[in-house]
Amino acid sequence: MSAAKKPRQGKLVQDILINGTLFLLVALWTIPTLGVLVSSFRTRFDIQTSGWWSILPHKEWLLVEEFDIPEGLDPNSVMEIRGVRGTFDDFRQGIETPDGKQLIWIGNKRLGRIQVQELRWTMRTAFTLENYRQVLAGKSFELQTPDGSIITVQGDNFVGAFLNSLTVAIPATVIPILIAAFAAYGFAWMRFPGRRLMFISVVALLVVPLQIALVPILQDYVKLDLNGTFLAVWLAHTGFGLPLATYLLFNYIKSLPRDILESAFIDGASHFTIFTRLILPLSVPALASFAIFQFLWVWNDYLVALVFIGAKPDVQVLTMRIAEMVGSRGSDWHLLTAGAFISMILPLAVFFSLQRYFIRGLLAGSVKG
Amino acid sequence: MEPPANSNASPQGIMDWLVSTFGRLLVSIAVPLVTFGLLIVGFRFLRETIPDNNTQKALLSLLAMVWGVGGAALVYVAANWQVERLPAAWTRRLQPFIFVGPAMVILGWYLALPTVRTFWISLHNRTGTEFVGLQNYIDVFTQRIMLEAFRNNLLWIVFGATLSVTFGLLVAVLADRSRFETLAKSLIFMPMAISMVGAGVIWNFIYEVRDAASPQIGLLNAIWVALGGEPQAWTALVQPWNNLFLIVIVIWMQTGFAMVIFSAAIKGIPTELIEAARVDGANEIQIFFRIMLPYIRGTVITVTTTIIIFTLKIFDVVMVMTGGQFGTHVIATQFYRQAFTNQNKGYAAAIAIILLLAVVPVMIYNLRQFREQEAFS
Numbered sequence: 040m041s042a043a044k045k046p047r048q049g050k051l052v053q054d055i056l057i058n059g060t061l062f063l064l065v066a067l068w069t070i071p072t073l074g075v076l077v078s079s080f081r082t083r084f085d086i087q088t089s090g091w092w093s094i095l096p097h098k099e100w101l102l103v104e105e106f107d108i109p110e111g112l113d114p115n116s117v118m119e120i121r122g123v124r125g126t127f128d129d130f131r132q133g134i135e136t137p138d139g140k141q142l143i144w145i146g147n148k149r150l151g152r153i154q155v156q157e158l159r160w161t162m163r164t165a166f167t168l169e170n171y172r173q174v175l176a177g178k179s180f181e182l183q184t185p186d187g188s189i190i191t192v193q194g195d196n197f198v199g200a201f202l203n204s205l206t207v208a209i210p211a212t213v214i215p216i217l218i219a220a221f222a223a224y225g226f227a228w229m230r231f232p233g234r235r236l237m238f239i240s241v242v243a244l245l246v247v248p249l250q251i252a253l254v255p256i257l258q259d260y261v262k263l264d265l266n267g268t269f270l271a272v273w274l275a276h277t278g279f280g281l282p283l284a285t286y287l288l289f290n291y292i293k294s295l296p297r298d299i300l301e302s303a304f305i306d307g308a309s310h311f312t313i314f315t316r317l318i319l320p321l322s323v324p325a326l327a328s329f330a331i332f333q334f335l336w337v338w339n340d341y342l343v344a345l346v347f348i349g350a351k352p353d354v355q356v357l358t359m360r361i362a363e364m365v366g367s368r369g370s371d372w373h374l375l376t377a378g379a380f381i382s383m384i385l386p387l388a389v390f391f392s393l394q395r396y397f398i399r400g401l402l403a404g405s406v407k408g
Numbered sequence: 409m410e411p412p413a414n415s416n417a418s419p420q421g422i423m424d425w426l427v428s429t430f431g432r433l434l435v436s437i438a439v440p441l442v443t444f445g446l447l448i449v450g451f452r453f454l455r456e457t458i459p460d461n462n463t464q465k466a467l468l469s470l471l472a473m474v475w476g477v478g479g480a481a482l483v484y485v486a487a488n489w490q491v492e493r494l495p496a497a498w499t500r501r502l503q504p505f506i507f508v509g510p511a512m513v514i515l516g517w518y519l520a521l522p523t524v525r526t527f528w529i530s531l532h533n534r535t536g537t538e539f540v541g542l543q544n545y546i547d548v549f550t551q552r553i554m555l556e557a558f559r560n561n562l563l564w565i566v567f568g569a570t571l572s573v574t575f576g577l578l579v580a581v582l583a584d585r586s587r588f589e590t591l592a593k594s595l596i597f598m599p600m601a602i603s604m605v606g607a608g609v610i611w612n613f614i615y616e617v618r619d620a621a622s623p624q625i626g627l628l629n630a631i632w633v634a635l636g637g638e639p640q641a642w643t644a645l646v647q648p649w650n651n652l653f654l655i656v657i658v659i660w661m662q663t664g665f666a667m668v669i670f671s672a673a674i675k676g677i678p679t680e681l682i683e684a685a686r687v688d689g690a691n692e693i694q695i696f697f698r699i700m701l702p703y704i705r706g707t708v709i710t711v712t713t714t715i716i717i718f719t720l721k722i723f724d725v726v727m728v729m730t731g732g733q734f735g736t737h738v739i740a741t742q743f744y745r746q747a748f749t750n751q752n753k754g755y756a757a758a759i760a761i762i763l764l765l766a767v768v769p770v771m772i773y774n775l776r777q778f779r780e781q782e783a784f785s
Contacts (some may be wrong), residue, residue, distance in 0.1 A: 254757055
């Protein structure tokens with residue numbers, strides 16, 4: 040209404056300004072991930088010698104001709120090759136010819152060759168899946184070197200780490216939800232002594248950061264010989280996720296209409312039947328939101344895994360494997376980028392397919408201690 | 409395997425009663441024992457079997473998941489079955505504890521007791537053999553390494569929270585008026601799905617540095633060199649400002665979170681209010697600062713406090729990017745280093761307690777807000 044009064048041009052300028060700024064911000068936010076995605080498909084050589092953006096059209100010195108050093112030149116003085124003059128060091132650096140080409144001396148003073156290069160538009164688009172193959176591979180992996188020979192290298196066994204991440208994340212999501220749902224039902228719809236006190240302590244425990252628990256729990260695990268087992272990590276994630284899960288599910292279950300429960304009771308159903316047949320199906324939206332939050336939290340977790348899985352390579356999860364690679368082979372970008380991307384595939388898939396639940400879960404999870 | 413409870417129910421006699429009671433008792437003992445035994449055997453099997461290849465490993469993973477999830481469910485079913493066989497009065501009395509009991513046991517073991525135990529450990533020396541009173545706390549607040557960590561966390565809070573909130577607001581307001589709202593919001597929110605370790609790799613790649621003679625493969629240095637600068641190792645630069653290059657990562661991740669919440673809040677502002685201001689001749693900037701911002705003030709505070717808690721506990725990013733080198737340690741990384749690398753348990757426990765004390769007031773405020781908003785319904 041008021042927009043119609045404004046001159047059309049002002050509206051257009053405002054539109055361009057808004058969308059332009061927004062586009063700039065989106066670009067800033069997306070480019071870092073894009074760089075890693077693109078790099079993970081580039082060859083090791085390409086990654087090491089050029090930025091990932093060189094897949095875009097750009098000008099680069101490219102080899103057009105190569106010839107032997109002309110006879111009778113003294114490399115220790117000023118030489119003249121194809122009409123350009125310079126010392127050996129100048130030629131090593133590369134000298135531009137008048138017609139826009141570049142001469143470069145390759146090799147040492149006696150056994151050298153001259154390359155003629157030209158600045159041309161080009162795109163480096165040699166993509167490969169080799170990085171993923173090597174990262175995913177288990178104990179041995181055959182790799183073709185640039186000179187054609189085949190060498191066997193140790194793969195990074197990301198398949199194993201991926202399986203470990205799944206084995207940690209799925210039960211560490213389902214178990215706390217199960218336990219929390221039972222407790223939430225108990226708090227919401229059952230009467231027993233100590234109910235209020237117990238519920239208050241659940242809410243109070245929301246504030247405790249998990250760092251508090253690491254040292255004592257590790258002591259217990261060492262005593263019980265539980266360290267480095269999946270059970271240890273599941274239980275830890277269950278403990279740290281329970282206050283939030285119980286609190287959220289309590290709020291949800293409490294808000295369900297009370298007559299459902301009463302009519303079921305009159306029909307002679309027990310609490311257990313009402314819970315499994317009635318309340319759980321009705322709570323699916325709340326369960327799904329929390330499940331997605333918890334799943335991503337566990338999948339992306341590094342600290343809990345680091346402390347309770349420690350140095351056991353068979354049980355290491357993806358985040359640990361990647362962090363380890365950053366430490367030991369921080370410049371092997373062809374493997375790091377592929378590895379990082381493998382660890383992101385599942386969260387990103389969850390994110391793009393279940394965005395609504397994902398956002399709700401995250402908002403709800405923002406109070407996690 | 410187990411005798412049916414009433415199979416011998418013959419017409420009369422004390423023997424029958426005995427057999428039936430005995431049978432019931434046997435079942436009552438057998439069910440928990442069998443449940444427990446199954447779980448133990450499963451655990452042993454899963455723990456001791458070492459897979460030869462990834463196919464076997466996948467199978468074992470599946471078994472482990474079934475064992476874990478099924479085991480948890482089985483415990484409830486078995487316990488409930490047991491309680492429902494009792495006289496009705498006892499069922500009513502005990503059943504609530506089947507429902508809330510496991511949760512309370514786990515919470516007690518993993519959070520309540522550890523708080524007390526960590527406090528106790530913090531009053532002792534590094535191995536826990538000697539009572540030292542508050543000495544660890546005095547050390548934490550006087551030693552250079554911890555003061556550095558506190559300073560860095562302060563930088564994280566100040567820059568991380570402020571800039572995440574600012575960018576989040578900016579995107580929310582802009583997206584609200586754009587045709588590409590959904591797409592833009594999706595892309596800005598995406599980093600929230602990525603692990604902080606993954607984000608560390610992404611940004612390490614941006615900050616990658618090569619010597620001046622070779623081409624720069626890190627984006628930041630490529631731009632910097634193209635503008636005529638010398639290649640820099642950004643995260644090892646002048647302290648403490650190198651921390652800002654780590655903080656950028658958290659801004660990158662948390663802006664999406666702030667944006668989503670602000671976006672919802674902005675959509676809740678009555679349109680008549682904004683239209684009225686427009687009619688009165690207010691420009692867009694005035695509308696933002698005089699109407700929108702005061703209207704969503706509560707939300708801004710909640711988002712800020714949430715990000716403050718997040719930055720107080722920041723760990724993974726620092727660990728992956730610098731490992732705490734170059735003066736980038738924060739509270740949580742120092743805690744990890746003292747507890748598990750230096751094996752200085754008392755000192756680490758003191759750090760954890762201080763972290764708890766720092767988080768509590770902010771959390772309490774947040775919870776109160778959360779309850780008012782009923783965000784989860």
